[in-house]
Amino acid sequence: MTRVSRRIALGGSFAGLIGLAAPVMATSKLHVPREPMRLSRTLIRGLSDGNRIEVRRDWQFAFASQGSGLAITGHQINVEVSVPAKLEPIATIERNRVTDGKFPILIDGSGLIVSAGEAELAAHVDRAIEVAQQMVARNGASTAQQQQLRAALAQVQAAGNSLLDRLPRDLLFPRNNGFADRRPINLPDGRSGVFEVIYSVTSQPLSGLLDRAERRVVTRIGDTEQISSEHWELRAI
Numbered sequence: 001m002t003r004v005s006r007r008i009a010l011g012g013s014f015a016g017l018i019g020l021a022a023p024v025m026a027t028s029k030l031h032v033p034r035e036p037m038r039l040s041r042t043l044i045r046g047l048s049d050g051n052r053i054e055v056r057r058d059w060q061f062a063f064a065s066q067g068s069g070l071a072i073t074g075h076q077i078n079v080e081v082s083v084p085a086k087l088e089p090i091a092t093i094e095r096n097r098v099t100d101g102k103f104p105i106l107i108d109g110s111g112l113i114v115s116a117g118e119a120e121l122a123a124h125v126d127r128a129i130e131v132a133q134q135m136v137a138r139n140g141a142s143t144a145q146q147q148q149l150r151a152a153l154a155q156v157q158a159a160g161n162s163l164l165d166r167l168p169r170d171l172l173f174p175r176n177n178g179f180a181d182r183r184p185i186n187l188p189d190g191r192s193g194v195f196e197v198i199y200s201v202t203s204q205p206l207s208g209l210l211d212r213a214e215r216r217v218v219t220r221i222g223d224t225e226q227i228s229s230e231h232w233e234l235r236a237i
Contacts, residue, residue, distance in 0.1 A: 030111055030173060031207040032063045032070060035236050038077075042231045047084070054082040055094060060237060061103065069114070072105040072172075111173025111208075171232065172210050174201045185221060193221035210234040 042056040061074025076099050083091040106115040178200040185193040201213035213232040218225065 030070065030107075030109070031209060032065065033207070033209070033236065036060055036062050038235050038237045039074075040231075040233045040235075043228075044230070045228045046226060049084075051084045053087070054080075056080045057099060059099075059102070061105075066106065068109040070107040072103065072107065074103050075100045105167075107172065111175075112169045113167055113171065114169075116167055168199065168201075168213070168215065171213065172234065173208060174203045174210055174213070177201060178213075185219070187221070191222050193219065195219050204234075 037060070039059045039061065040056065041058075042054065045053045047053065056079070057076060058078035059074045060077045061072050064071050064073065079095055079097075081091045081094045101117045103117055104115075105113060105117075108114050178198070180196070180198045182194060182196045185195050187193075196216075196218045198216045198218075199213070202211040203209065204211045210232065211234065214229060216227070216229040218227050
C-alpha cells in the first residue's frame with residue numbers, strides 16, 4: 001500500500017468522527033426562509049506533490065414544512081473545478097457530474113438533518129478509472145509515473161466521494177460555534193500519527209441559519225501530512 005492509499009484507508013476508519021455534528025444544544029423554533037436560498041460548498045484537497053484539487057458547487061433550494069420538520073428541495077446551479085493539468089480529463093468528469101441526488105434533505109423539528117439523498121453514483125467513479133487507464137496507455141507512462149497517476153486518481157475519487165461528502169447534521173441550523181477532535185493513529189509497522197478534525201461555524205444573527213462553516217481534516221503520519229477542507233456558505237438569492 002502506498003503512502004497515499006494508506007492515508008486514505010486510515011481516513012475511512014474515522015467515518016463516524018467526520019460525520020459528527022457539533023454537540024447538541026436546545027434550540028428555539030426554526031426560522032423558515034420564504035425566499036430561495038443559495039448554498040455554496042468548496043472542497044479543497046491537497047495532493048502529495050504539493051498541488052491541490054479544488055471543487056466548488058452551488059445549489060439553489062427552498063424550504064417547505066413537512067410534519068414537525070422541514071423538507072428541502074433543490075438542484076445544482078454551478079460547478080467549478082481546478083486541478084493540475086495532468087488530471088484535466090478527470091476534472092471534466094467532475095464538472096459534468098450533477099449532484100441533484102442530494103435532495104430532498106429532511107430536517108427534524110430541532111434543525112438536524114435526518115435524511116439526505118446520495119451525491120455520488122458508482123458510474124462516475126467507474127468512468128474516472130477508465131479515463132485514467134486511457135491516459136496511462138496513451139502517454140506510455142513509466143511504471144513510476146503510472147503509480148503516481150493512480151495515487152492522484154485515488155485522491156480525486158476521495159475528493160468527490162470522501163467522508164467530507166457527509167453533511168454535518170446541524171449544517172443549516174448550527175447548534176454552536178463548532179468542535180475539534182484529535183485521535184492517535186498507530187500502524188502495524190510501528191509508526192504513529194494523528195488524525196484531526198476541526199469544525200467551525202457562524203450563524204446568521206437574526207434567523208439562526210448557517211452563515212459560514214469550515215470543516216478541516218488533517219492526517220499526519222511520520223513526515224507526511226494530508227490536509228482536506230470544505231467551506232460552506234448560505235445566502236438568499
